[in-house]
Amino acid sequence: MKVPLLDLKKQYKSIKEEILKVAEEIFESQYFILGPRVEALEKEIAGYCSSKHAVGVSSGTDALLISLMAADIGSQHTVITTPYTFFATAGSIFRTGARPIFVDIDPDTYNISPESLESVIAAMTGKELARLKAVMPVHLYGQCADMDPILKIAKEYNLFVIEDAAQAIGAEYRGRRAGAMGDFGCFSFFPSKNLGAFGDGGIVTTGSDELYDKLRILRVHGSHPKYYHKLAGGNFRLDAFQAAVVSVKLKHLDKWTKGRRENANKYRELFANAGIDDVIKLPVEKEDRHIYNQFVICVKDKRDDLRLFLNDVGVGTEIYYPIPMHLQECFLSLNYKNGDFPMAEYAALHTLALPIYPELSDDQLAYVVEKIAAFFEIKG
Numbered sequence: 001m002k003v004p005l006l007d008l009k010k011q012y013k014s015i016k017e018e019i020l021k022v023a024e025e026i027f028e029s030q031y032f033i034l035g036p037r038v039e040a041l042e043k044e045i046a047g048y049c050s051s052k053h054a055v056g057v058s059s060g061t062d063a064l065l066i067s068l069m070a071a072d073i074g075s076q077h078t079v080i081t082t083p084y085t086f087f088a089t090a091g092s093i094f095r096t097g098a099r100p101i102f103v104d105i106d107p108d109t110y111n112i113s114p115e116s117l118e119s120v121i122a123a124m125t126g127k128e129l130a131r132l133k134a135v136m137p138v139h140l141y142g143q144c145a146d147m148d149p150i151l152k153i154a155k156e157y158n159l160f161v162i163e164d165a166a167q168a169i170g171a172e173y174r175g176r177r178a179g180a181m182g183d184f185g186c187f188s189f190f191p192s193k194n195l196g197a198f199g200d201g202g203i204v205t206t207g208s209d210e211l212y213d214k215l216r217i218l219r220v221h222g223s224h225p226k227y228y229h230k231l232a233g234g235n236f237r238l239d240a241f242q243a244a245v246v247s248v249k250l251k252h253l254d255k256w257t258k259g260r261r262e263n264a265n266k267y268r269e270l271f272a273n274a275g276i277d278d279v280i281k282l283p284v285e286k287e288d289r290h291i292y293n294q295f296v297i298c299v300k301d302k303r304d305d306l307r308l309f310l311n312d313v314g315v316g317t318e319i320y321y322p323i324p325m326h327l328q329e330c331f332l333s334l335n336y337k338n339g340d341f342p343m344a345e346y347a348a349l350h351t352l353a354l355p356i357y358p359e360l361s362d363d364q365l366a367y368v369v370e371k372i373a374a375f376f377e378i379k380g
């Protein structure tokens, strides 16, 4: 049996007619960038995320970058974030010239630890505090970071909160939606996200009228009015076609999220019956609701051997992420070293993402768990 990590062809089959219809309309109109399709999507996403505004942009990475730019963050600033994330989180901070400051993660959720955040800020001198401008929590794998204490700290120290919600569209935290808690919510429409385009795309949500205006101006090179530049922005525009694809998919998102959550529950049952909970830790659901962009297990021992074994029997897996940000070569100048963030380093060595997409069959789920159990029987 084959169980790929993700199979988007199955999803496409289920929405093919809707997609082809909007594609034809766009091709006939020959109107490709921004415009009514993007504006419609912005309204839909703002509504879905219960945020006041949304601004469609070119990618999730650019959503982060443009948010930092809208917050006027630059080389004289620092931004606190997690070392255990996709590169774009720390990369976008670094690209503004600001210095990313990492703090360790919660070993259960893999999200930034509010306690570590608090103690790092508490230890800062007056000068260091003056440079600190924002905190960028990531809602990793589709579960929100513990936002209440983060928002409290941010308020106390007057910091922007930029939510990296690239993996978390529709995730909730104590009744609030991902992207609607901070000053900015950054989403990605990369095809493998829960709400994916047919190419690159992203969106920023914000509750602030002022930041909304600034984001829209920065998106078109800072031009306002046309050819007059008070700000130096960039080309952060979203394509009409990508917006139309995302609009089509958004109508199905809750159903797909439900499917992912059901698969997670089926995995829990299957793993419980397999009796290998001494060697494997399942994802810990702390916040309601987790949208399972990834179902990530923690393997106490022989993670890499298990991955090779699963690959040989047709089960696709991935390691998100094998090298924490503080150990990346391009961040050598930040002067971090191995041992600085033990929880993030442990996660990088022990986590493994299993297939979780909604179209998986019960047989496929059972096969994945059966093979994992078989591996531990063989290897002891």
Ligand SMILES: *Cc1c(COP(=O)(O)O)cnc(C)c1O
Pocket: 059, 060, 061, 062, 085, 086, 088, 089, 138, 164, 166, 167, 188, 189, 190, 200, 201, 202
């Ligand atoms: C995917 C992702 C991004 C970047 O999104 P792109 O659309 O690929 O640029 C940023 N942060 C996290 C946590 C992501 O998973």
